[in-house]
Each structure stands twice: as structure tokens, then as C-alpha cells.
Amino acid sequence: MDWSELVAWRRDLHRHAEPGWCEFRTSALVAARLEEWGYQVQTGAAIVAPEARMGVPSDAVLEREYRRALEWGSPEARLAPMRGGLTGVVGTLDSGRPGPTLGIRFDLDANDGLAEPDDPAHRPAREGFRSIHPSAQHSCGHDGHTAILLGVARALAGRRDWRGRLVLIFQPAEEGARGAQAMVAAGVVDGVDVLLAGHIGANAREVGQVIPGYQQFQASTKWDATILGRNAHAGIAPHLGHNALLAAATATLNLHAIARHGAGDTRVNVGTLQAGELRNSVPARAFLRLEVRGDSEETLGYMAERARQILESATAMHDCALQMERVGYTSTTPSDPDLVARIAEVARGVPGVTRVGGAPDLGAGDDAVLLMQRVQQRGGRAAYLGLGSPVGGGHHTTTFDFDEQVLTLAAELYLRLALAHLQPA
């Protein structure tokens, strides 16, 4: 195969980084390519159920980012159906011959709130593909993911030696675990027999290593919580205040003090707290971004229930009102063992693969799990692969960087996995 364009594609995507639900240019570009290669392409509400989306930015932000995509040259006709945060693409290719349906899912979005460094020590800056978006950076490798899946799309479109059906899923808003639920609700994987997903880096940190299927993910629920109290002059009449900051501080301490679960691993984090307006006024508003995690639906459910109870009680304690919005969710599911075994076998034959295997616990979460679960619940099988690469300063940091050799290796691997499932035995 000729994988020579993968790097160029990736760098173009990297330069035009777009955060979750705002992948307008990215989606338009993917859709155009897939159509060009003969795929049936779907975008908009058909593939992301609007009500099932989580953590959607404000209308103002969506509109600003939409206009940015226009300025970046995306054709309005492509963008229109995505307006208001209906990003993502699904491309389907039918061989015309009976056979199984294979899905491959990767993600599109960049990290929000990061300004990519202009430091020559940072390769994207040095080699001229640093993000031109002021507050979005691909620091989790999704630009690479999109390039890989485009490569596989093109490669498969050029062949006639397979049967069945191919469903390529370019998911929006993986960061914050916001997008997969909407694709599940839209039925995107409902006919899929085998679903493959994966991640660059993850806990495989050398090019050449492939983890053929993770068994454990961190399930998580993420909320934005707003506590609304009442201002009062802190010198003259502090007793008239309803102190939203004291409510938030009490909640924060007690959230972190949720008892560990005897049956498994849990996490809790209040990642940000913004409270109060003036030094000398009782704070009337507090805004928290928080998340809980568990290694199972049971432990996650325990954490989520305790978190809600603590936030509600802390709010009541200070005569405030609480608004909680669930802005992210993912679960955990094992990759199917027989599928993993098959993947391992295929991986061993891919040039450049030097190690197949590694720790089967991702140690983090990915909402690909929701799509995997859906496939498994309907009788199919699914696996989530680790694609080894160094990661610079680490995922979600501004010095994140991966080794572009992983692109070719991964594209070749997914191509072979597709053929392994779709070719006549």
C-alpha cells in the first residue's frame, strides 16, 4: 500500500485543530474524501442524535467555530448540516457481496483550551504545522487517528477482494466522553458485527508495540455543577448572604472524601472551581467541573450517587440552588477474547510490529466503549487496540507529540484486520 500521504493529512488536521462538537472543517474534509472514494456518507442528526449529545458548547461558541471553518475555506454546503454542533461523519461501503459488517471507529476532536506552544523544541512548531486555532490543540493524537482511518478508507475503496460491508465511524467529541452516546443513540453501530477502535500512545509507548485489545477502561461520569446563592456586603450584612463558595468548598472536601469502594477502583476530581465576584461580597455563584470514575458500572454508579448527594446537601446547607448537567459519560467493557486473539495473530504479521501485547488495563477512559458495548449487546464483538508510540510530554499536555511512524504501521494493521474479517476464508 501507498501510505505516503498519511503524514501530510495528519499535519493539515493538526494545524486546523478543532475542539469537540466544533470539528466542522475536519468533518467536511473527511466527508469530501469519503465521497470521492465512493463511500456513502452521512453527517448531521442522522449520525449524532442531538438530544443525546453531552457537553455541547454554548451557541455562541458553536457559531464562532462554525464561522472559523468557513474562514478556513470549508464549503458552506458541507458545513450546513453540522451547524449547531452536529459534527462527525459515518462512511459506508458495501461490497455488494454478502458478508459481515465491519466497523472501525476513530475520533476527530482536538483538546479545548490549549494554545499550542511556539517553541522550536516542539516539533509541530519547528516543522510548521502548529495549530493555528488560538485555543485548540491536537494533544491526544486524534489528528493521527483521523489520518489512519482515512488511509484505511482509501485503501479499502480501491480493492474488490472482500465481501460484506464496511462502516467507518469518525466520532466527534471524544474528549470529555461526550460524543459516543449520541452516535449510539443514532444507531450508528446497530448493524455492526465486529467493531475495531484504538488509540495512539495509550499505555504502549514504543513504535512497533501493539496491544491487541484492552480489557479494562475507566468508566466515568462528568458534570458541570452551578451553585446559586445570594450576594451580601461582607462588612455590613454578611448574614444576608447565601454563600455559594462555602457550599462549593464543603462539597469539594466531601467529594474527595467519598469512601473508597471495597470492590474496585474509583476516582473523583473537582478539576475547576470558580466562585465569587468581589472581594467584599458574599459569593453568590460557584461553578465546578467535576468527574467520578470507576472500574465497573457498580463502582461508577456508587461514586455518581454519592457525588450527587454531596452536592445537593452542601447546596442545601447554605440555602443555595444547584444545577447539575451531565456533560460526559463512558463505561468499561472487555475486548472480546477471541477477537483479541485474531488481532494478535494479524498484528504479528505486520511489518514493523516488534511486540504484540502489554498491560491490558488502559488506565484511563474512552467513550468508544459505549459503541463497543452496543455492538456486544447486539451479539457482535469489539476490540480496542493500543498503537505504540512515544507521547512527548504526555496526553493532554501542550508538549504532547507522537512518532508519525505509527501512522503507517497502524493503517496497515487496520487494513489487514479489515481484510481478515471481510475476505472469504
Added chain:
Amino acid sequence: MDWSELVAWRRDLHRHAEPGWCEFRTSALVAARLEEWGYQVQTGAAIVAPEARMGVPSDAVLEREYRRALEWGSPEARLAPMRGGLTGVVGTLDSGRPGPTLGIRFDLDANDGLAEPDDPAHRPAREGFRSIHPSAQHSCGHDGHTAILLGVARALAGRRDWRGRLVLIFQPAEEGARGAQAMVAAGVVDGVDVLLAGHIGANAREVGQVIPGYQQFQASTKWDATILGRNAHAGIAPHLGHNALLAAATATLNLHAIARHGAGDTRVNVGTLQAGELRNSVPARAFLRLEVRGDSEETLGYMAERARQILESATAMHDCALQMERVGYTSTTPSDPDLVARIAEVARGVPGVTRVGGAPDLGAGDDAVLLMQRVQQRGGRAAYLGLGSPVGGGHHTTTFDFDEQVLTLAAELYLRLALAHLQPA
């Protein structure tokens, strides 16, 4: 007047210290004297409405103290009506001549939970009248108060040169602000035109000083709060616990963080907290003794409402149940200005009085206020006097001690005040 017995009476009372609602021997002794001197004497439910009592000890404690009084030689016939914590005495003497009704109120109880020191530096120990009760000590001067009022009772009983009616009120359970409400509810002061109360020491610290009427008291509400959760093994299954200690710790911090009131002085104290059973078990029970104070019903009400809300919310936060018992309450009321002026005038004539006046803020509370308020609400007048004396290591400490010279001076003062109100002009 012959006040020579006052010291002996006081020392006998001091030696037989009895805590609130357990002043069995003390009440029996007072009742016997009053009867002997011709007073109509009331004890039991007639003067302390059982349901209106607060902070009553457990039946076991009441019974133990009742038996102690029997062992100390009090006649069972006297004690029987007081059994179960119906202590206190009201003595009434009618002149037979039309005139006003004058009430004088003092308190009977010792401090609970103190073991009087056996240290020769401590005068009661040195001079042989240290408390023989293992956990009660008169360290607030109520032994002196009772002796003074007995002295006044005897003095007035021996005279015929007055008109109207005399009501002498020996109140139980002033410590913790537990007793006065029950006497108000029983109607003890309902016919009283002028009510006099007072305290040794208070903020007058020299013998010879008389404060003719305090204007400001600390109002307070006192609770016992029990938080009931659920145990769980802290190693194996901490998530199954409902942690009563975390609820109590959260409540304690937030109680102390109740916003100061812009319109006046407030206080809050969680005085004791006892929680948990075993090191390695999630605590299933927490018990708090707490109080709030204010300089008005408004500020006290604010504190009480906030305290309740905090305790309820902290309990709900940890899935526990809350029991709150109000075990004490007092308010604030000013002494009537014209009455205070009259008292000042009388006081200046009493031998030994060297200073009339001082800070009109008691800086603490006394539930005599509830009796004063009742009198004032029904059109009468009331005043609460400060009776100067040094106080050793301070009220409520085990090294408390007062100067017995104050007894004679105070008895003479109250006698003259009685006559000033009851004698024909």
C-alpha cells in the same frame, strides 16, 4: 439583721452540691426552712411544668441522685413529689394587707461533671466544705444565691411592717438554661409585679460593688444532636458505611463558619463531639453538644435556624439520620430603667456598698431572663443585679471561689429592696 447563719448555710449547700434537676436535698432543705418560717411552700409539678423542662438527665441518673439525697438524710416525704427531676421550690408569704407582689428569684444547682479539687490552695477544701458529690461542684455561686434568698426569707418572715405579697423562687437547673422555661410554663411569676434576680461575681469583681440592673444578656439555644449512620469494615467494605463522623466534622466546620450577623453579636460552639466505636470501622454514631448565642432574639433566631439547617444537611450528605434535642434556652431583656434607678438608690444606702454601677452587659446568659420577660410581658417590671465579688479561677472552673462577705451585703440589699417595694410610702 442577724445574717450570721448565711455562711454556715452556704457551706452546707456547697458540701452537698447537686446538679440541675437533681437538687433533691437542696430543695427539701429550702422547703423545710420556708415552712418553718411560715411560708406557703410549693414543690413538684405545680412549679415546674414537666413537659417544659429541658435537658433533663436520664432516668437512671435522676434515680441515682434521688437515692443520694435519701442517703444524705433528706426525708422521703419531702423528696417524693420531686422524684424524676421535679426540683425547685416556691415560697409565698402574704402580708394580709393589700399591696404589690414582689418576686425574688435565685438558683439552686451546682455544676455537673466537675470534681472539686482536694487542694489546700482551694478554700472549700482547706476549710472543710468541699463537695462530697463525686461529680458536682458549686462553681458558679448558686450555693451563695440560695443562702442569700433563705436569709431574706427569714428576715421578712419576722416582720409585719409591709403589705402585699412575697414570692420567693428557688429555681432548679439554671446551668445550661434548662429550668426557667418550666417555671414560666407553670405560671410561677404570673402574679408578680416586680421581680428581682441577680448573680454573685458576674462582671462585678469586687465586694462592695453593686450593678443595679443589667441591660444585655446573651440569649442562647443549646442542643444535643445525635447523628446515626451505619458501620462497615474500613478495610473490606468502606463504601457500605454511612459515616456519622464525616457528617459531624462537616457540620462542626460549617457551624463555626456561620456568617457573623451584621446587626449584632453572635456565638456558636460545638463543645463536645464523641464519635465512632472502633479504629477499623466506619463510625455509625456521633454525639454533639452544641450551643448558639445572640444578643437579641433576632440574632439568636438566625443562628439557631442556620445551625439546624447545617446539621440537617450534613447528616443528609452522609445518608445518616439526625436527632436534635433542644436542651437549653434563654433570651435577653433589659432591666427596667426606673426599677434600676430605684435599686441604685437603695443600694447606695447599704453598709459596705462602695460602688453602684458598672458595665451593663452581663457578657453571658442567665435564664432568669425568661422569668423577667414573663413579668414584663404581663405589665410588671424586673431587674437583674450584679453582686460584686472576686471569683477565684472563674465561673465554671474547679478553682472558682467567692468572697463570703458578699452574702451579708446581698441579703441586706435584697431585704431593703423588698421593703422599699412593699412598705407603705
Added chain:
Amino acid sequence: MDWSELVAWRRDLHRHAEPGWCEFRTSALVAARLEEWGYQVQTGAAIVAPEARMGVPSDAVLEREYRRALEWGSPEARLAPMRGGLTGVVGTLDSGRPGPTLGIRFDLDANDGLAEPDDPAHRPAREGFRSIHPSAQHSCGHDGHTAILLGVARALAGRRDWRGRLVLIFQPAEEGARGAQAMVAAGVVDGVDVLLAGHIGANAREVGQVIPGYQQFQASTKWDATILGRNAHAGIAPHLGHNALLAAATATLNLHAIARHGAGDTRVNVGTLQAGELRNSVPARAFLRLEVRGDSEETLGYMAERARQILESATAMHDCALQMERVGYTSTTPSDPDLVARIAEVARGVPGVTRVGGAPDLGAGDDAVLLMQRVQQRGGRAAYLGLGSPVGGGHHTTTFDFDEQVLTLAAELYLRLALAHLQPA
């Protein structure tokens, strides 16, 4: 006197609102007028000791505001000495005849961070003098204060019937109690025998009321506190974090729980808290704006010491580092009684004055107190007056508004007070 320009002056100042240490145009305008009227004018480091300034904005903000003043047409020659936040003006007029030195002090600054409403119900909007600064509004009446003092300046400059010396002090950065200390340090009031200050509204809320001298102010200390910890991924390695938010939450609760002081009134407020960066990362930074208050240096000192101890300990508890910057300070001092009596007498003669007197507790703070204290410490006398006016929605709110009739009345009053002190008896 002709006070007809006062309203126009005030409205011009209101429209060009400038926050503390950024009163470039305001100071330039005041300086120009004073010079025009014959005053010796001082600005810059001569009147605000640079190191003694508190709560100075960042260089970037100072420069931005400096440029705004240039754009608003202030002459660069005037502005240059004030560059970098050396605002404020002192104008001195010497009669040439021996006599006392009278100081009058008012303040220049608008409230920072407020955008004045564009609502016709708000008079400044309706009548066209709404602030054109996007984030500064005169919502404490300092525009009126400046206009009053300008009026008095002009009136006195036009008379020759007085002796002694006049020192008019236009103080910067009163909001947040940031400016007076720097003027004290520069010696601005060192030769002053009598110092007059005052405030529109305060707790006098009717035009015609004059409070001839407050006796009690809230002393306060204000800090910016930054807690620096260490990020860590909240899912993968939460134990590697040093959680600045937990430190801040613990500090906030304990700050509000500082025990009330038995000897006087205190306050504490954490007005804002901003912590954390990402939902799924342990917060590495927390920023608090806080203040403590007391009714005396003793109670303020107690609060300040406790606050520091709590912040330091909470920071140490979570292995973080603490930076505390004192960004504001003021004290309390009584207005001199004989001076107050004289002011009351003069006030009664001013046309339009309908009531002289009122509550002598300001119920808030003003750093004019630091200038008053300095005068008193050096043997002079000082008084701080209340100038009655309604205040719309209240000081420091965006709907604040005062009745412009107070301008004439106040100017006439200060003029007469000046003459009363500077005219031969």
C-alpha cells in the same frame, strides 16, 4: 457662591470613570484646574510613595489605562509623571498670612470590574453620562466627591479673607483601601492641623442630613492569596498531585470559622476563588481574594493573624506553596469630638441642611482613616462626615445613583468649614 458647574463636572467624571491607580485622566483634569486657580500642584511619586501603594494593577493594565487616558485627550505632559500608577493630586494654597493648615481629602477612583447598565431606568444612562469605560463605573460617588472638592477649591481660590494654608487631597485607589497608605508615607498630611473627609450616602440616606463625624469604622486587611501545587492526571495518577483546590477549600472553611472575638465585632470573607485548569487534572493553582475586618486594631490584628495561620497551614497540608500579597488596609479612629461639635454648629447654618446627626458607626471602612490617624498622631484633629443622599441600588452595585443636590450642599458646607477654621475669629 456659584455652584452651578458642579453637576457638569461630576457628569464628565462619571462618564470617564477610571479604576484605582488608573485615574490618569481624572488626575490630569484636577491638576489642570487647580493650577489654573493658583494652587501649587503635586502629582506622582511626591504624593504617593511607590513602595507603599497596595493592590496596584499589573503593568499591562496600567499601560492599557494610561493609553485610554491619552485617547480620551489628556495631555501627555500631565500624564507622564503618573505613568505606572502614580495617580492622585495634592493642591496647596497658601494665604500668605500666618494661620493653621486645613486639609480636605476626597477620593477619585471608580469601581473596577463593573459595566454600567445601558438601562433607561438608570439615570446616568437615561441622561447620557453613563460610563464609557467598559469595566469601570462610579458606583460609590467618588465622581461627586471630586466635583465637590473642585468646587471648594475654586471658591477658596477666589477669596482673600482667610489666613493659613489649604491642602486639598485628591486620593487615588480608595476602593480596596489601597491608596491612603501611600499618601501617608509620602507625608501628604504631615503639616495638617485639621483634616476633613467625608462620603456621600454612607449611612445618611436623605439629602439634607449631615453626620458631623463618624466615630467608628471597620478596620480591614485585604489579601490576594495564590496557592501553588502540582497537576496530575486525575484518573491515572491522582496521588502525584498537590491539590491546590483542596488546600483552598480547607482554608476557606476554616477562615470563615475563625472564632468570633469576645471584645468586638469582626468579619471575614473569601470573596472569590478561582482554582484548577481541567476537569480531569488535579488543580495546581488556586487564587483567592479575601479580607478580614475588625472594629479595632486588636480585633483586626487577631483576624489577620488567624487568617495567615490558616492559609499557611492549609497550604502545607496539601504540599503546596503560598503567596500572600496584602493588597489593602485601613484602620479605625474616632472623629475628634470638639471638631465634630464645631462641624455640627456650622452644618446647622447651611441652607438645605435639615438634620445634623445620625448613627456614628459608618458600618464599613474608608482608608481616609489612615490619613486621619496620621494627623491625630501628630497632634492635629480630624473628622469624617456623612453627606446624606439616597444611593439607588446601593454602593458598589451597578444601579447606584445619588441625588445631585448633595453636591451643592456639601460644597457649601466644606467651604464654610474651611472658612470657620481659617478665618480670624
Added chain:
Amino acid sequence: MDWSELVAWRRDLHRHAEPGWCEFRTSALVAARLEEWGYQVQTGAAIVAPEARMGVPSDAVLEREYRRALEWGSPEARLAPMRGGLTGVVGTLDSGRPGPTLGIRFDLDANDGLAEPDDPAHRPAREGFRSIHPSAQHSCGHDGHTAILLGVARALAGRRDWRGRLVLIFQPAEEGARGAQAMVAAGVVDGVDVLLAGHIGANAREVGQVIPGYQQFQASTKWDATILGRNAHAGIAPHLGHNALLAAATATLNLHAIARHGAGDTRVNVGTLQAGELRNSVPARAFLRLEVRGDSEETLGYMAERARQILESATAMHDCALQMERVGYTSTTPSDPDLVARIAEVARGVPGVTRVGGAPDLGAGDDAVLLMQRVQQRGGRAAYLGLGSPVGGGHHTTTFDFDEQVLTLAAELYLRLALAHLQPA
């Protein structure tokens, strides 16, 4: 073998329950039997290094319990060397033939602070062997452990068909992880080649199940912490207090909020908190019993360091002093795999054993681990077995009960294990 006396022995021990470091009668009885059977017996400081003991009761308690043992008929000569809490017994039997040294370790102590129920539903009550100690109950099965080891001791003493040396360790004060460290320090296992320990119930809950060696224990550190502040009257002068309860509440919340460790399982529990003296006095003293746990020395060390830092900082925050006493400690170590395999093989041959295997994580801690680690560090091997039995209401509850059939089965198992190691191949 004749195991018929095991039940009688166990019931006698159960009836005479003695808490940790107070197993005077129990140790005396064990020592007497071992001597009778020919063992060389050691007690006192030779086998428990006095300074290395943790969580030793007060002298008063030790003396009270010592006297109880005398009253229960233990010979003073036996007891004397144990006076002051030097309990425990080591019995050594040398075959006289060269060979390995086998150690078997069980524990002696009852649970402190439990009063065994007098409820016929509780078998020990119904069948007449309920504890006669008012506040100690064998509710963890150590009575059974002691009986098993006595049985094995007698059985081996009666045989000559083995070689090498036998060391039987009857450890004091396992509850609270207090005793093993002192035995390690005394060198009790220093010559041991193979060490066997075990527990009734653990996580094997059916008679007939044997877990041949746990791989994972909870390591833990236990402290008693005392926070010393200063009293003050909560109404008059709350600012003079140094509030030990606020320090303790702050510490408790933050202890429970210690971040979970990314590399393993941790626990924290403040099991009891006792603070304060009077409702209206600022608490001057708080006493906490707490513990932290981890699944490795790394995770335990992290928890212990964080706990200390939090307690120290919370104490400093409220101007108090901290006393921390480490009163318990244990670690984790895997049972040796080849030893486990051998045990499994032997177990399968024991009559009544129906299942060999089960979850290899004890889910709790046992300080036998410290003895195992010592053996392993010196080149030996060790294993800790689970001996299946139902456990009534659960370990450490007053309704704990085990099935006495486990006694015979376990004695037979340990006998066969001893012979398997000590008999010529």
C-alpha cells in the same frame, strides 16, 4: 489422631477471653501444656521485645487484667514474667535429628471492648461458654486458632517419625497489628525455614474449603493521635481558645480526602473521635483513633506520609499541639508459590476437605505478615492459609461464631503439613 479435646479447649479459652497484651491466663495455660508435652517453652521479654511492642494498654489496665488472670486461677509463677504486657508463648521441640526448622504461628488475643451477648440465639451463650470477661470477646476466632495449635503441638510431641525442629508461636496482640513486630524484634523466627500461619473464616466461608496461601494482604499503620489546644468560654472569650475539635474535624475531612493512589488500593479511617469537655467551652483536647491501609509498602507509605502531614497541618492551623503514637503496623507479602503448591497437594488429602483454592486476596490484614517477611528475607518460605468456616455476623462483631468442625480439619491439615516438611522424603 484424637482431636476430641479441641472443642473443650477452645470453649475454655473463649470463656476466658483476654484482649491483646493481656493474654495472661491464655499464655500461662499454653505454656503449661507445652511444657507438659516436652516442649522447651519461652515467655516474656525473650520472645516479645518490650520496646518493639505497639498499642500496649495503660499500666492500670495491664495490672487489672493481670489480677483478673490471678483470680481466674493462673499460677503466679507462670504469670510473673509476663507482667506488664509481655504475653505470648514460643514452644520449641527438637527431634534430635538434623533437618529443617518448621514454624507454625497462630494468635491468642480476644477483641477488646466487646461484651459478648447473653442471647440464646448466640451459640456461646446458649451452650454456656460465653465470655466472662466484661469487655473482651473472642469474635475473630483466635480461641480456635490457639486450640488448633495446641492440638498440633500435642500430636507432634507424641511422634518420633520426623527430623529437624519445630517452633510453635503463640502470638499476642494480633488485633490492631500490635504484636508481631515485637516477636520479629526478639528473633522468634530467625532460624525458621518454613513458616505456616492461617485464619479461620477469612474469605473462605464453608467448612471444607482450604485456601492454600494468600497472595495479598492489606498493609496498615494505626495511630492514636491527641490534639491539645486551649479552653476558653465560648460566650465570653471564644477568641482565646485554641480549638482542638476544629483541628480534628479539619484533619478528619482531609484524611478521608487523601487522593486515591494510581498504582494500587488504599484505605483510610478515622474510627473514633472524642473531643471537648463542656458545651460552652472551646474544646481543648481531641483524641482520634485512625488507620491507613495500602496494598503495598509503596501505597501504605504514601497514605502514612499524607496522614501525618494532614494531622500536623490541621493542628498547626488551630495553634494546637499534636501527639501521634503508632499503635499498630503490618505489611503485605505473598505466600511462596512452591510452598502453596505443596500445601494444596497435602490439603487435598485431608478428610473433610472439599475445596482447595479461592480468592488469593485476604481483603484485610494480619501481622503474621511481618513474621512471614522476616522468614522470607532470611531465605525461608512462608504461607498463610485460609481455613473455611461460616462466621456468624462477621469478624469483630458480637455475633461472630465459627463452625467447630473446622478445628479438627485444620489441626489435621497442619499436622500433615508439618510432617510433609519434617519427614524424610
